Amino acid sequence: MRDSDDTLPVTERIRSDIERKILSGALKPDDRIPLERELMEIYDCSRMTVNKAVSDLVARGLIVRRKRAGSFVAHPPSDSTILDIPDIRLDLENKGHDYAFRLLHRSVRVAKGADEAALVGKGARLIELRGVHRADEQPFGFERRLVNLAAVPEVEGEDFAETPPGTWLLGHVPWSQAEHRIFAVAADPAIAAHLDIAEGSPCLMLERRTWLDGSPVTHVWQTFPGDRHSFIGALTRRQA
Incomplete structure (x- = not known):
């Protein structure tokens, strides 16, 4: 398995080696990649x-x-047009930024109000997460996220000290349907403080909901300073 440049970071070596074997056809659909413990031994890492x-x-x-x-x-995905859900951490790191996520709030509770009940069902349990994405030690975006514990029970055991919620969900939970809304907002006092901007500053808010086979998975609101961020939606026609 191991055949990449040893000067690369270990994470990149693992990723590159597996990706190369998949794209070359050495690993085919439904082939199992080595287990985590096997990769730990091969690359002598955590x-x-x-x-x-x-x-x-x-x-x-x-x-x-x-x-x-x-x-x-x-x-390979079937012939369809898709709008990918971005991984903020991966996107920033690929652009050469130092990324960090600071978790500000984590609570497990019963759904409140009609909007939350629509996500998880009346009286059902969810986990609420709030935090700040940071790039090069500066605030990049504020996130509030609700996750349906009936759909993703294992999320309750995560503390998100190392992996941001969006990255974790993309890595653990497939999604079959997503809905995006992007709109302009003025920073309220709390968000302004988290993003280190003046109250009332123009911001872009991305609201997204995802489902898996009709079952709601997550509902997230991500707020970015309007003068520091833009969204690019890449629509790709993929062939099976």
Whole structure:
């Protein structure tokens, strides 16, 4: 498995080696990639390093995780037009920025109000997460996220000290449908403080909901300073 440049970071070596074998056809759809413990031995690294590399490959659609079975090479997507869900951490790191996520709030509770009940069902449990994405030690975006615990029960055991919620979800939970809304907002006092901008500053808010086979997974609101961020939607026609 190991055949990449040893001068690269370990995470990038793992990712590059597996990606190369998939794209070359050495690993075919439904082939299992080595287990995490096997990759730890091959690359002499920690489980966290292996998990990050594998999660990035999942986010790229190259492999899929199957509960209690391992990780397998994904089948090519069917002929369709898609709008990808971006991984903020991966996008910033690929552009050469130092990324960090600061978790500000984490609570497990029963859904409140009609909007939350629409996500998880009346009286059902969800996890609420709030945090700040940072690039080069500066605030990049504020995030509030609700996750349906009935759809993703394993998320309750995550503390998100190392992996931001969006990256974790992309790496662990497939989605079959997504809805995006992008609109302009003025920074309220709390968001202004988190993003280190003046109250009332123009911001872009991205609201997204995802489902898996009709079951709601997550509802997230991400707010970015209007003068520092733009969205580019890449629509790609993929052939099976």
